[in-house]
Amino acid sequence: MNIHQSGSAALSVRGLSVAYGDKPALSSVEASFQQGRMSAIVGPNGAGKSTMLKASMGIIGTISGDARFFGRSLEEVRSRIAYVPQRASVDWDFPATVIDVVLMGLYRRLGPLNLIGRTQRNFATQCLEEVDMAALANRQIGQLSGGQQQRVFIARALAQKADLLLLDEPFAGVDAATEKTIITLLKKLVNEGGTAIAVHHDLSTVTAYFDDVLILNVRRIANGPVSKAFTEATLAEAYGGRLAQADPTVRAVI
Amino acid sequence: MDEYYLGLVLVPTLIGVLAAVSCALLGNFLVLRKQSLMGDAVSHVVLPGIVVAFIATGSMAVAPMLLGAAVAALISALLIELVRNLGKVEPGAAMGVVFTALFALGVVLLEQSDTRNVHFDVEHALYGNLESLVWLDGTGLSALFDSQALADLPPQLGRLAMATVVVVLFVVFFWRQLVVSTFDPVFAQASGVPVRFIGATLISLVAVVAVTAFEAVGAIITIAMLICPAAAARLMTNRLVPQLLWSVLFAIVSAVVGFWAAGSGMELIGSGFSVSAAGMIAAVSGIILGLCACIGPQRMGALA
Secondary structure: OOOOOOOOOOEEEEEEEEEEOOEEEEEEEEEEEOOOOEEEEEOOOOOOHHHHHHHHOOOOOOOEEEEEEOOEOHHHHHHHEEEEOOHHHOOOOOOOEHHHHHHHHHHHHHOOOOOOOHHHHHHHHHHHHHOOOHHHOOOEHHHOOHHHHHHHHHHHHHHOOOOEEEEEOOOOOOOHHHHHHHHHHHHHHHHOOOEEEEEOOOHHHHHHHOOEEEEEEOEEEEEEEHHHHOOHHHHHHHHHHHHHHHOOOHHHHO | OOOOHHHHHHHHHHHHHHHHHHHHHHHHHHHHOOOHHHHHHHHHHHHHHHHHHHHHHOOOOHHHHHHHHHHHHHHHHHHHHHHHHHHOOOHHHHHHHHHHHHHHHHHHHHHHOOOOOOOOOHHHHHHOOHHHOOOOOOOOHHHHHOHHHHOOOOHHHHHHHHHHHHHHHHHHHOHHHHHHHHHOHHHHHHOOOOHHHHHHHHHHHHHHHHHHHHHHHHHHHHHHHHHHHHHHHHOOOOOHHHHHHHHHHHHHHHHHHHHHHHHHHHHHOOOOOOOOHHHHHHHHHHHHHHHHHHHOOOOOOOOO
């Protein structure tokens, strides 16, 4: 697989190495994610999946390597990228309502001092409608279920009007209805020319949900279309002997 | 209202209010970031820095004290890393050890230093001297328009007013960045918000306010006001702007009621002596927090 075939990949990572203390988290990872595709990053726990997204976005420091978005540096195209962190990474007791959180997606475009008016509120409500959450716009975020919290995060990413969505475990701990809503929405965005890259842990849905995949375990195992890269051999290499116990459903896929 | 009311009651009360409000505003973000103990820590760590700056310069000017406090904060950060790595203890324990040790060092230094010329001792460091920050020339409303009388205002009033203005400007101008980096730092960083700069500025302002308030009202009020009004306000509302307004209200009530209760209040209940205003202000803020925990609409378990 030639991973550098396209200079305008939505995200292209070269020689990326990251360590936590003495422990390597990513080792010279090469990966490329094409525009207009749904891509998954899969691998066992501690494989560096979230780390790769965070390192690409400059959220954590790297030892070496770089990430290019749409063939450019992050700073040049930051406003074209929406990042959806892990739901569990924030304190949902924060004093804010659902629409307050969605409006955070507008902060970058608004600048520090432009006031939020009716136009912005209407737009945020539209974003909530996309995830069936408009009725809960004024609810305190602490009262949401896990699935509803994830929908709010997706609505905030929609409010950013980005071309590339980076999602860290968007389906972790959400109900089936939410998973369906989110995947339908992401597929729609991708059909309209957008790009989505998601850290994903459920091997049984990779084929159904995604076009491309990066299989990762500190180093890159495989990267490319699901039909080619997502094989028994690459998974065995990534998960080692743990695969059979770790996820029995995967047999149905392979 | 007698002629000394303005100078002997209103001026020290106003100083207490300014110290309380500036601390409370920043305290909201410390509480939400689960960094309340940082405020506590900063208020402790600044003492040896202030004392060394005082010994070196012989004055109570703000600039050298801030510099001393900053150096002390830096040394404490290095010491914490050292204790963590050499002692193999958890970060919380390392912090606890370093902050109390440095505060104790500050106390010892203070006792050894020659502070006969200025009113600056251990008691002062803890309780401040709010009751003595009076305006003797403030003998009526006309004094407010008399430049000579105004020049005699306690300098702490101006310093704290400036600190409060700086805090308000910071909160207003960095509002969105503060909010988003407090709620969701990962998202904030991905959106290009300078999360570390905002966090460092917040802690630096806590240090500035701690140093400024320290000299006037002591460490007790500073620590109490960084935590109590904000924590109580969180129990009153589920929105951030109302929370900030509640915290300011609680800070003002604590300062006004506390100052009154320490003096006139004690007289009222027949006590022949007054008590420390700083201690009473901190106690009132604690009582407010207790009340909010019992009857506040958003206390834990009462979410509806």
